Amino acid sequence: MRNNLYKDLPPLERRPDGSLYRMNPAQRKQANALIRRECCNCENGNCIALDDGDAHACPQMISFSVCCKWFRWSVLPLAGTLEAEIYRGWDLKRCAVCSGVFVPKSNRGKYCPDCAARVHRRQKTESERKRRSAVDS
Structure with missing residues (x-):
């Protein structure tokens, strides 16, 4: 049986009101390109970490919010500008x-x-x- 990679990652950051951080369409396009290009748990649009025998679409590629721990902690830091735009929009x-x-x-x-x-x-x-x-x- 496969180990769940998500358990080792810290929880996702949330805004003070409890909602997830959101991306605009341009940021989402950059994020999807980053997911396809870099080492993410995504193969042909399917999430490897969610693999239980069935194909599951990568939740990060179909969402405008930052909802995947693997993407947040392993892939997003590779694009510092994108990370800064999403998390520190006003700074x-x-x-x-x-x-x-x-x-x-x-x-x-x-x-x-x-x-x-x-x-x-x-x-x-x-x-x-x-x-x-x-x-x-």
Whole structure:
């Protein structure tokens, strides 16, 4: 007999009112692509963890709520931006350079981590160039 993989996972987070977190259609499309692409307990649209001899549709692929523990704890962390959009919808900002969504580390965050390195390197170069040109020779 097969071990139930779900028993080892922590319970799903819920909103303060007790409801599950919901996804909009764009987020659901990303989640379904992630389920098909990454290692999820889903094979040909059927959930392996629910397998009892009959084919059971993957509950996460047919739902707009985050209802599968395996998806939540094993697959969703692989897509940090999607996870942040679903769970921290109000704490997100858009990058001023690439318009990507990111979770800021402070209230002054303006750039995503990828763009921040490039922007700060360019700003430092310009500052050093300006400082060197101001020195009297």
